[in-house]
Amino acid sequence: MQGRCQFANKGFKMTTKRSDIGVYMLAGGKSSRMGADKGLVNLQGKPMLQHGIEVLQSIFSEVTLVSNNPEYLRLGLRIIPDLIANKGPMGGIYTGLCDSPFEMNFFVACDMPFIRSQAIEYVLAKAKDGEITLAGIGGKSQPLFGIYPKIFREEIRKNIEHNQLKMMVLIQELKSFTLELDVLGIDHEKTFSNINTPEDLVRMQTEK
Numbered sequence: 001m002q003g004r005c006q007f008a009n010k011g012f013k014m015t016t017k018r019s020d021i022g023v024y025m026l027a028g029g030k031s032s033r034m035g036a037d038k039g040l041v042n043l044q045g046k047p048m049l050q051h052g053i054e055v056l057q058s059i060f061s062e063v064t065l066v067s068n069n070p071e072y073l074r075l076g077l078r079i080i081p082d083l084i085a086n087k088g089p090m091g092g093i094y095t096g097l098c099d100s101p102f103e104m105n106f107f108v109a110c111d112m113p114f115i116r117s118q119a120i121e122y123v124l125a126k127a128k129d130g131e132i133t134l135a136g137i138g139g140k141s142q143p144l145f146g147i148y149p150k151i152f153r154e155e156i157r158k159n160i161e162h163n164q165l166k167m168m169v170l171i172q173e174l175k176s177f178t179l180e181l182d183v184l185g186i187d188h189e190k191t192f193s194n195i196n197t198p199e200d201l202v203r204m205q206t207e208k
């Protein structure tokens with residue numbers, strides 16, 4: 001854990017950022033529905049992925065982007081390219097797990113700009129060693145918002161080698177569980193609103 005002193009309304013407040021877990025944002029997709037790299041399209045005055053990055057940076061000391069697009073370098077983040085190209089989100093998760101020095105690793109997609117820090121904190125608090133810990137709503141898991149242990153790296157590689165790229169098939173195969181966000185009493189459905197098309201982007205320009 002890394003200590004950080006901040007001024008609060010009343011005197012000093014000690015806050016800490018987590019530095020004991022790998023944190024990866026997947027931004028290496030084709031964005032074929034959007035027609036331009038999703039992470040870089042303008043949402044409310046900044047690149048779409050910047051919204052999620054800021055939430056992650058409020059909790060974690062380092063965030064790494066998994067992407068092959070050099071345009072992301074201008075954002076000043078740590079970036080790593082996919083080890084195996086064109087394998088979808090599973091390829092991005094495999095890359096992050098190979099890169100990470102940590103057993104526990106939080107993964108999130110770049111196209112979910114309204115992720116809530118409470119949802120991330122909840123997943124961190126409830127994560128179990130040796131299990132994939134996902135968040136979900138109404139019984140539906142979101143595979144691109146959760147914690148993946150490094151020990152599953154080889155199983156994931158085998159899925160990729162067999163061209164089994166469906167995240168939900170992988171999740172069912174490995175030890176995993178899903179935390180319902182409904183219990184949090186926040187506007188949890190926003191956490192998973194993702195933006196895939198130019199129409200989604202227009203609709204979400206006024207969302208908070």
Ligand SMILES: Nc1nc2c(ncn2[C@@H]2O[C@H](COP(=O)(O)OP(=O)(O)OP(=O)(O)O)[C@@H](O)[C@H]2O)c(=O)[nH]1
Nearest residue numbers: 026027028029030031032033066088089092109110
């Ligand atoms: N690193 C990495 N991330 C990926 C890859 N494919 C998808 N992603 C990310 O996974 C998340 C969900 O991606 P999708 O919406 O399913 O796919 P997409 O390719 O981005 O978009 P479409 O082409 O419109 O389906 C986004 O954050 C993508 O950037 C990949 O091959 N590598």
